[in-house]
Amino acid sequence: SRMNLGQLLEAHLGIAAQKLGFKVAAPVFEKIPESVICQQLEKAGFPESGKMKLVDGRTGEYFDQEITVGRAYYLKLIHMVEDKQHARSTGPYSMVTQQPLGGKAQMGGQRLGEMEVWALEAYGAANILQEMLTTKSDDVIGRTKAYQAIIQGDDIPQPLVPESFKVLVKELQSLSIDVATMNPTMSVAPAEPVSERELQKSEEIKEEISESMAEEQGQVETKEVLTGEQSPMEIVEPEEEMKEAA
Structure with missing residues (x-):
């Protein structure tokens, strides 16, 4: 290309x-x-x-x-095998997608891109493709169970829903698209509009929170004005000040 x-x-x-x-x-x-x-x-x-x-x-x-036939100018590249060789059994995962990080410096995994997926699909390698996209990637529960099964010598269980799909669902929900999985099919529909009562209730809650915050702020300001740099025990009434002056 x-x-x-x-x-x-x-x-x-x-x-x-x-x-x-x-x-x-x-x-x-x-x-x-x-x-x-x-x-x-x-x-x-x-x-x-x-x-x-x-x-x-x-x-x-x-x-x-x-x-x-021709002559082309070229330079020796500094790419050396010893600087690039890297292996990983397990390591850090991304906080959002739960997929392995990338790059040798981050002890990352080997990326399986779109073209690699297409190649495996073309060969009909469904099982290894499923394993790479779930157990070896972001199926949080599945990879833990797979490790346990390997230790105990049991069969590796079927993978579950990968975390990246859950992230996609959350992103769609943030766009007001309601996505719900229903075995064995999935439904995608616009999110239901919020009723007037729910809106009114949320506004009331906001007002209560703002009023309570305002009251707390007022109490703090009053306390600061009263105390100042002196302690409450050192506050002197104005009449007593006049008597002492006389």
Whole structure:
């Protein structure tokens, strides 16, 4: 699905540049017109298409189709196997989806993406696919029971509902879509509207909470005004202050 056409153009221009003895610099976000590449190929004595007839080394005969030949610039990558090898038996799980974390640094598991699922579906590997998507992933109860069954030497029980499905249901409910599972089918319907009585009751509860919070706030402010920096035992009445002054 990826189309790296720039590599082909680079190969065409590279072989012409080598033959003619010049260097080409193509910075990022800049391009060279294809007509210029064709001119340089023709100038170097190569076909404008950049394709050539090659000989099959096994038979000594020419291949039926012309093949692209060129020179491309490359660098040695620093990806080393010893930095990438990683294994996990068990480890941390995501708090939300309960799926294993990703990446070697987090002691994560190996991701089973959409394309891997499609490949297993194409081969009809239903059991291993179910195990990877439930017991080895986010079936919280099922993976615990599976571990217990392995320790005791029993058969691994059938998996239950994965946690990611429950998260999906909660997200749909947050969008006012009522999702309910009914064996063996599932029903999806708009959430029932809230009645006026329930709305009125919720408003009354809000008012009671706000009033109680206001009263508590008023008591705290009154206490702060009365006490200030002095303790209650040191508060002096105004009349007593006047008598002491006299």
